[in-house]
Amino acid sequence: MNVNSTFNSAAILAYYHSAEAKTKPAASDTDQTAAKSKNDDSLSLSKTAADYSGTIASNAPFFPVRPGMNADALVLGVTQPGAVSSSAGKTFAEVATDARKRMDEKYAQMKAGDKPYSGSVEDRNALMGDxxxxxLNAVATNEGGLFSKDEQDAAKALMQQQARLASGYYSGPDDQKKNWKDPFANDPIGRAKAAMNFLENMSPEEKNTPQWLSQHMTLQDALDQFANGSKDSTEKKSGHFHNLAEILAGIETDPQASKNPENDKINNAGTALMDRINALMPATK
Incomplete structure (x- = not known):
């Protein structure tokens, strides 16, 4: 099992150069101002690169790959769901075409190596690692009809894994669970805020869905009501937000999912949860 990632990965370099382009000083700046700006930019970029590298290093064990390959973009998506590399500067149709090309190249790389793609967790992560x-969303939603059912399911699973890890729920190989530490233990509000942050930084196409809007409104309403209601520490640790964040961590990207009765339970859970939260709020006079 290979869980190592390097700073020189394509994902890191793409984010680094994107940030660098945004922070170049204007041509009209004086030499002194430009020099100071360049120094400040370098410090900022170094911190950004270090943050990305640290994120990949800490979460890489939960996205194992076959030797010689990496899953840096998948790992970075846990803390930076809005970061772009493979999809940068592309329309959604172009994103899908690019993803198809990248995956076909990975299939060929595996076939030329030790063995063809096997469908294992390691191979899945390597296949979609960049x-x-x-x-991932283009694959999960079968944009352009370019992807198989297995590929769509794999992409959905990876997106859900990112969301679960981001909101403090372990998702990964069983042998790595012992190394996981829930950052929101006994902090359901912090967990809910993390889920909200993840939602708000999703890709544009994900945000443009009824599911995203419903989840965002439900979570925001719950947080607002709690902020305006009781501040009792016992209620803060009651676990209600914990349940809501768990719903958000199981985001469904398949438009046909609403036909599944089990998904109806998930979609209705937000409303039921709001009813329970309302019952805890002090009565208004």
Whole structure:
């Protein structure tokens, strides 16, 4: 099992150069101002690169790959769902075409190596390892009809894994669970805020869905009501937000999912949860 990632990965370099382009000083700046700006930019970029590298290093064990390959873009998507690399500067149709090309190249690389793609967790992560979340969404939603059912399911599973890890729920190989530490233990509000942050930084196409809007409104309403209601520490640790964040961590990207009765339960859970939260709020006079 290979869980190592390097700073020189394509994902990191793409984010680094994107940030660099945004922070170049204007041509009209004086030499002194430009020099100071360049120094400040370098410090900022170094911190950004270090943050990305640290994120990949800490979460890489949960996205194992076959030797010689990496899953840096998948790992970075846990803390930076809006970061772009493979999808940068592309329309959604172009994102899908690019993802198809990248995956075909990975299939060929595996076939030329030790063995063809096997469908294992390691091979799945390696196959989609350089796809940012927007590219994953193109695969999950079968944009352009370019992807098989197995590929769509694999992309959905990876997107859900990112969301679960981001909101403090372990998702990954069983042998790595012992190394996981829930950052929101006994902090359901913090967990809900993390889920909200993840939602708000999703790809544009994900945000443009009824599911995203419903989830965002439900979570925001719950947080607002709690902020305006009781601040009792016991209620803060009651676990209600914990349940809501769990719903958000199981985001469904398949438009046909609403036909599944089990998914109806998930979609209705937000309303039921709001009813329970309302019952805890002090009565208004």
């Amino acid at each position: 796809l940012d979340r927007r590219s």
